[in-house]
Structures are given as structure tokens and as C-alpha cells.
Amino acid sequence: MNTVSILSRLAFSGIVASAVACGSAGGAATGGTQHELIGAAAPEISQPAAGGGGTVKLSSLKGKVVVVDFWATWCGPCKESFPKLQELYTKYKASGLEIVGVSQDEENSGIAEFGKSHGDVKFPLVWDDKKGIAGQWKPPSMPTSFVLDKNGIVRFAHVGYHDGDEAEIEKEVKSLL
Secondary structure, three states: HHHHHHHHHHHHHHHHHHHOHHHHHOOOOOOOOOOOOOOOEOOOOOOOOOOOEEEHHHHHHHHOOEEEEEOOOOOOOHHHHHHHHHHHHHHHHHHEEEEHHHHHHHHOHHHHHHHHHHOOOOOOEEEEEHHHHHHHHHOOOEEEEEEOOOOEEEEEEEEOOOOHHHHHHHHHHHHHH
16 A cells, blocks of 8 residues: 555544544434443532533432533534524423533633524533543543433433434433433
């Protein structure tokens, strides 16, 4: 194999890896994804909410079904999923659903604005400034959503986002409410 061929393969591999890392590649794992946290107690999250509003503490949400969504402002599929998450939140908040968005951005500027411009989200957004939350949850790409039962046990994981994924997440949420 010549040098040009090797470089072409490496470049293509990098493009594919970048697309999968943001969850946008066709065929990327979605819905019902196997993850080491499924069946385990969710790691704690205790962070200030972006744009004010106090501290978001996951343990204080026991008794509710919770979706924890790892995302970033640079992630195209995250821009698509946020309005769908807000619709889900609006529909089921009164029934006991909470959603927490965990930003994986390098800086906290723009986090609250992202929520406003992509679905005018009302659920809390936090910044994982030192990546300690992601270190415990291990989201394989952006976005990754985890669905927790009322006892704080991770029941489902979704890697990436494609149109229609919200229907599966809604079905899972309804089964846990």
C-alpha cells in the first residue's frame, strides 16, 4: 500500500470518527444502547444551573423519572434533540418527569443561550466544567441520554440522536412514570 493510500484511509477514518463522536453518522448506535450504567444507581450530579436558578442536585429528584442528557453547543444532533426534549418535558413534567442537560463544552459561555435558541428549554442545564460528571457517566458521544427510574437507577441509554428517537424515549419515560 502506498503512502497516499494510507493517508487517504487515515483521513477517512478521522472523518468517520468525528461524525460518530457527535452522534450524527448514519448507523451510529441509538436507542436501547448497552451501557455499563444500565441497572446501576446513577452517579450524583450537583452543579450550579447555567443562567442562575440554584444548584441542580440529581439526588433531590428521587421519586421522579429523570432524563440526563449529555450535550454540547457545537453538536449538530444536540441542536435537533433539544426541542424534542423540551416537548417531552412539557408533556410529562406534571406527571413526574425531570430533565437535566449536562454541557460538555470547554467554556460555560453560551450554554443558557443555546437552551433558549434551541427549543426554549425550561429544564435545567449545567456545565461539566472539569468533566468529572462525564468521567462517572461515560457518555460515548454527544448527545447521549440516560433515562432513570424513580429510584435513580439507570434503565435506558441512547447514544446519538436521529429523528424519531424521541418516540422511543417517550415510551420508556411513560413505562417508568
